[in-house]
Amino acid sequence: MIEVRDLTKRYGSTLAVDALSFDVRPGMVTGFLGPNGSGKSTTMRLILGLDAPDAGQARIGGRRYRDLRWPLREAGALLEAKAFHPGRSAHAHLRALAASNGIDRRRVDEVLDLVGLAGAARKRAGKLSLGMAQRLGIAAALLGDPPVLLLDEPVNGLDPAGIHWIRDLLRSLAGQGRAVFVSSHLISEIALLAEHLVVIGQGRLLADTSVAELSAGATSLEEAFLQLTGASTDYRGQATGFSRTTSGAWPAYRKEGSS
Amino acid sequence: MSALTGRVPAGHYRFRQVARMEWIKLRTLRSTWWALAITAAGGAVMAVAIGLNTISRSADLTNNVLAGVIPGLLLIGVLGVLVMTTEHTSGMIRATLAAIPRRPLLLAAKAGVFGAMALAVGEAAAFLAFFAGRAAFRHGISAPSLTQPGVLQAIVLAGASYCLIGLLGLGLGAIIRHTAAAIAVLVAGVFVIGMIIGAAAHGLAAYLPVFIIGNSLTATKPQSCAGAAQCVHFLSPWAGLTVLSLYAAVALAIGGWLLVRRDA
Secondary structure, three states, X not given: OEEEEEEEEEEOOEEEEEEEEEEEOOOEEEEEEOOOOOOHHHHHHHHOOOOOXXXXXXXXXXXXXXXXXXXXHHOEEEOOOOOOOOXXXXXXXXXXXXXXXXXXXXXXXXXXXXXXXXXHOOOEHHHOOHHHHHHHHHHXXXXXXXXXXXXXXXXXXXXXXXXXXXXHHHHHHHHOOOEEEEEEOOHHHHHOOOOEEEEEEOOEEEEEEEHHHHHHOOOOHHHHHHHHHHOOOOOOOOOOOOOOOOOOOOOOOOOOOOO | OHHHHOOOOOOOOOHHHHHHHHHHHHHOOHHHHHHHHHHHHHHHHHXXXXXXXXXXXXXXXXXXXXXXXXXXXXXXXXXXXXXXXXXXXXXXXXXXXXXXXXXXXXXXXXXXXXXXXXXXXXXXXXXXXXXHHXXXXXOOOOOOOOOOOOHHHHHHHHHHHHHHHHHHHHHHHHHHOOHHHXXXXXXXXXXXXXXXXXXXXXXXXXXXXXXXXXXXXXXXXXXXOOOOOOOOOOOOHHHHHHHHHHHHHHHHHHHHHHHHHOOO
């Protein structure tokens, strides 16, 4: 379970994440939707403690990420496709990560098989295609067999067969009782995968609701998404009883001296 | 859910696990082995060249052949920089910090593993340079032996200097994060500024890394300043070692502090 509370991150004078609060519950896939640049990746980095929030906090299984005892066994993350040294093989990359969290070496071969990289495991990882690199990132996320998974745009670079594969994989991981948090800017992709949706725009929460509920109010899910994010219409997820009101204008940001 | 969380073993990650990760990272890059091989070979080649061209019998012969360590120092310093900066340039740092969120522990393990390797390779390179240079003496010069006063100490400290310059590079890499900029600062700080200040300000010269290594650590006899008007009072070997260690420690401490404070 991931709990995000009033998470806020500022880069200079830009508010990248604005008092964001939501939960990611176990046993289901939660989609994390928003247009490009809406703060999805920043939120993920804040949850993982890679960036420090200016306010608020995120907890995984009740602890801040930096207080986790065996981080890779408690949460697995895919943030960017190429978070590895290009000169090291996929196998060596995973073996190093496994060693850091006391994970058995045999698990490395297991996850390489699982993501279909066993054949390319000894090549320099820099030679992997984007799709293969994405699979290596997924292998790293699954290394510690964690109850919580965070994946930032995991379908990027995957071919149709790969997309089908990851959809099945994530659904089965959720079916095993894991909390699976998947970001995407593609509503069509998320609709096939997630049961629950967290929608953000300009760093603010726009909706925290089930897929069924969001699509009920519009002719299609896509239209519902565009209404939410395009017009920056405020939305309150009734089903979750979420108490924060998001009404009111966007925080006005004006550069000094501009008219 | 409970079945899943139940599999997390007792305790938590410690230095041992992080050091194992860093050791695997270091040894699974081909560039590591190339850099180390060239470091050792370069020292020996330069020592042979010095040995062949030594004419003066009164010179500190051990000190002369150990000047072969200088190009190797540059390489191992660059390798230290790369150990840190390639994490940032490749994006690996995010995978590393997701595995080990306690950043000071991460840098400590990196320093421990890389420092130990640089020390082992440095000692091997220093002894190799000594024996290679010694074998190359001509002109009827009787080569120094390990049993002569100060010789063994000079070789061992020359080996240690590889480790300390490597750690200085690692610290600079943690501070600067960009490969080219960090290497530029390392080269300027260790070599170039040494040449400029060494010529201009004699009082400071004794504290510059390249002079500490060349004139303090690897000297077998104290240099006399008797009668000279402009003479640098070089540090004793052990004082030199302390100052050089301090440089590496300060760079690593600032690097660690910044690693904790900055977003990855």
